[in-house]
Amino acid sequence: MLRGAGAIAIALPWLEIMGPERTARAAPSPAKRFLSVYTPGGTVMNRWRPTGTETSFTLGPILSPLAPVQDRLLxxxxxxxxxxxxxxxxxxxxxxxxxxAQEGSNNGGYGSGPSIDQVIASRISAGQKAKASIEIAVRWATGKSHGLVSPMNAANFENAAPFKPIPPRLDPVEIFTDLFGTLDPTAGDDAARRLARKRSILDFLDGRYSALSARLGAADRQKIDQHLTKIREIEMSLDNVPVETSACKAPERVDTSDYNPRTGLNSSDNGSIKDTSTDAAIPKVGKLMMDMLVMSLACDITAVGTLQWSDTEAKHTFPWLNLSEHHHYYQHDGGFKPAECERICNWYSKQHLYLLQEMEKVDMGGHSLLDESVVFFGSELSDPPSHNKTNMPFLLAGGGGGLRTGRWVRYPNLSHNNLLVSILNLFGDTRDTFGDPRYCTGPLTNLT
Structure with a gap:
């Protein structure tokens, strides 16, 4: 009611200001860290899938080891x-x-675009951290790929055309020295001397390349500029060495002398050549790789990482599970063996549990490393014997970007490209399509 002089009064329409005061709801902060974790060969879906409702569900037998962190899972x-x-x-x-799609890509049998980890790295890590991203793998390039990068084992692809595959690093000793050598108290002055020598070599190369570039044509100059960019990235990594803090500590060293990271070079197409010593070391090496990934995030060495548990052939054995044949044999080479596949998948779930709990332990200043991260677990297919790729066994974890976890969400028959663009949105990227537009209809609802 609006009152004027004397007894004059005019009725007003309903205005929002007349209602109760509304509390402003702040948009969630973008996620700060991203990990992707690959496991081969899909799963046994009726043993993977939860039961119950979206918010009240029981994990299936394969995912059951993750029950302690169920509230951090989507x-x-x-x-x-x-x-x-x-x-x-x-x-x-x-x-x-x-x-x-691999089909018709004209890119050496690979796809025709970047992987989301590299897109995210260009946004939150490249030029800001010592390393734009870190890609590592355990027992990789088995079988027909014979230890070399190929369409059978490549998961990460550069952010710029022609979208070259990025092979993962394999040697745990080399990775540890590169990432945490300056934090190793036993290294003495050796780490400092190595650092100084690398800087002097890179300074020399930078100068030579710059002088040469001025005398080249446009195409050659572009190639040289790409080399210079790589050199400057290496220089940045040398200038941004990690400093030990309450959150950042070098992982515990592990004796990996019984593990040959390049044993894939000696592999046979059918997996008949076995390296049982290396295979037996997979659990401890995998644990070390996860420790190094977690600390590379906590120490701000990078904000993006990928861990591959083998490749799509996975032609290695599992001695600690008393499985003497390779994973591909249990998937279909020897006829589908669901019980053996379930044991392997259940073991991978235990490794996922370890990774997430280690991330949750790291205090980033009133919140955990997991709270500000997004972790994406996936595979290349869903059903091993048929190679079916419907109903994919995907997991997200963490709290970055406002991700709402502790839920089981179902999106029947939608394309996983919609999930990829949704993950990008969690990092503040506002695009509404990603990858081949024929297979993307927009971001998924109900993730945040």
Whole structure:
């Protein structure tokens, strides 16, 4: 009621200001760290899938080891790997993070776009951290790839055309020295001397390349500029060495002398050549790799990482599980063995539990490393014997970007490209499509 002089009064329409005061709801802060974790060969879906409702559910037997962190998980069910067009395993690992098809890509059998980890790295890590991203793998490039990068094992692809595959680093000793050598109290002055020598070599190369560039044509100059960019990235990594803090500490060293990171070079196409010593060391090496990834995030060495547990062939044995044949044998080479596949997948879930709990332990100043991160677990297919790529077994974890966990969400028959663009949105990237646009209809709802 609006009152004027004397007895004059005019009725007003309902205005929002007349209602109760509303509390402003702040948009969640973008996620700060990203990890992608690959496990080969899909799963046994009826042993993977939870039961119950979205917010009140019981994890299936394969995921049951993750029960202690169920409130930090988002089980993403029902998505199809529609952009995986091409060879049955290869197209799956290529599409997993790129959302592009191997079929018709004219890119050496790879896809036709970047992987989301590299897009995220360009936004939150490249030029800001010592390393734009870190890619590591355990027992990688088995079988037909013979220890070399190929469409059978490549998950990460550069952010710029021609979107070259990024092979993961394999040697745990070399990775430890590179990432944490300056934090190692036993290294003495050796680390400082190595650092100074690397700087002097890079300074020399930078100068020579710059002088040469002025005398080259446009195409050659572009190649040289790419080399210079790589050199400057290395220089930045040398200038941004980690400093030990309450959150940042060098992982505990592990004796990996019984593990040959390049044993894939000696592999046979059918997995008949076995390296049982290296295979037996997979659990301790995998644990060390996870420790190094966690600390590389906590020490701000990078903000983006990928861990590959083998490759799409996975032609290695599992001695600690008393499984003497390789994973591909249990998937279909020897006929589908669901009980053996379940044991392998259940073991991977235990490794995922360790990774997430270690991230949760790291105090980043009133919140955990996991709170500000997004972790994406995936595979190249869903059903091993049929190579089916519907109802993909995906998991998200963490709290970055406002991700709402402790839930089981289902998206029947939608494309997983929609999940990829949704993950990018968690990092403040506002695009509404990613990968091959034929297989992306926009971000998923109900993630945040």
């Amino acid at each position: 089980v993403v069910d029902g998505l199809d790997l529609k952009s995986a067009r091409g060879e049955q395993h290869q197209s799956g690992i290529i599409a997993w993070l790129t959302g592009t």
